[in-house]
Amino acid sequence: MDNWLLKGPKTLVNEPTGQNIESPTQVKVKVSHLLVTDFDAQVFSGDIPVTYPRVLGRAAVGIVTEAGEGCYGVEKNARVYFEPTRSCGKCLACRSGKPKECTNVISAGSDFDGFMRDFAVCEYRDVAALPDSVDDIHALCIEPVGIAENIYDKLNLSAGQRVAVVGADITGNIIAQVLQYHKVIPIVIDNNPANLERARNCGIYYTFAADDELDERVKDATGGHFCDAAVYCSNSRLPISISTRLVGNGKKVVLCSPSPHNATMDISDVLEKNLTVFGVSNAYDYTDAVINMFIHGAVNLDVFEKEILTEYNPVEILKQKCVATNSKTGKMTVLKMIL
Ligand SMILES: [Zn+2]
Known part of the structure; x- marks a missing residue:
């Protein structure tokens, strides 16, 4: 027992x-x-x-x-x-x-x-x-997929919009897949090559390292406008400022995954670009929706x-x-x- x-x-x-x-x-x-x-x-x-x-x-x-x-x-x-x-x-x-x-x-x-x-x-x-x-x-x-779905709902996006997913760990990978399922285009960012390769194996087209060329690459991928939203996975331990830097004016930035780390955030982009920043940490009431998504093969x-x-x-x-x-x-x- x-x-x-x-x-x-x-x-x-x-x-x-x-x-x-x-x-x-x-x-x-x-x-x-x-x-x-x-x-x-x-x-x-x-x-x-x-x-x-x-x-x-x-x-x-x-x-x-x-x-x-x-x-x-x-x-x-x-x-x-x-x-x-x-x-x-x-x-x-x-x-x-x-x-x-x-x-x-x-x-x-x-x-x-x-x-x-x-x-x-x-x-x-x-x-x-x-x-x-x-x-x-x-x-x-079910819960990580539900969190991804919860994030998608809260971002209120339309097909073809670009979303930076900062951190391509299991959570980030699932978020990118769910966005793609909804015809939103994820731009996955991570410094771990294995995570980027895993994202590519899931059919994610834009997978970038968080290096000096990142901003230019994201500009190219968004027609020079930067992203329509960003999702930051705190387990990635990448700087939060990547997410606020890569979105356009007035956009939303979501922080997710449980984080014990004393992550700090530079608020200059938030103020200058008038961003909305909020957290999503659970998938309460999303279970039925996720089971239905699995039946439709939404997530690999x-x-x-x-x-x-x-x-x-x-x-x-x-x-x-x-x-x-x-x-x-x-x-x-x-x-x-x-x-
Ligand atoms: Zn209550």
Whole structure:
């Protein structure tokens, strides 16, 4: 039995516990696969503060072993995805019966217990049934694709517009693919040649190194106008100023991915160009949209290297992830928790 509890920074212990459904609207789920995310590594290291003890694990799928009689759309033996975010239940929107408009969305593995455990009991609305055509690896990537879709919605772009994606790690690559799916043209920027090659293998046309020639290349790619928006992936650790520098006047710049780094930003471009800068850090209420996108082949995940472990020590894996993030290595580490 597994139930990995974080009791303090880098203090992760396995304390198995039993949990059963307590209401007709709850399901009990056997966790089958868990993706070890950079977010988990940051919570593990203490960079993202949480209230201890806390069960880690933000991205997981499982099989329903028990469903209360008041559950709809999920039944025993259904394969499901755990929603990584939930409404807070406390803000004005939540108290007014509009949880989808929650202004303080909470996250698994930090605000509430995550899924690095054998069984999880939750409300049936907190899991999403997976169609057979969406395999477990795709399901584990629902949140990053949802974040990309959330960004696309907030940028309000039209077909043919150019968007700089600064950082072509896993998150940045997925964002570029989703923009391309919507006929927006991504300009991917990274200093890691492997990340640029991976982007090209996904059919991304403009892939540039963040070097001295970058500005000229982007000018050429945009007819001299610079980009219509920029997305900055904080895990890339590239300077944020690249994103504000490469957009035109009055445009939007999105900051995304969880960031423990004390990233600082030069605001001169923001002021001079009257830019709008905002963050997108979750994909709350995007799960159904993403499942539909997968069914339509919107995102190619084959380009990412994967390791699927049946024997593992989460402590060692998380320690390694603190040094070499998924984003840096382009590798997904999945714990197979059902044999
Ligand atoms: Zn709320």
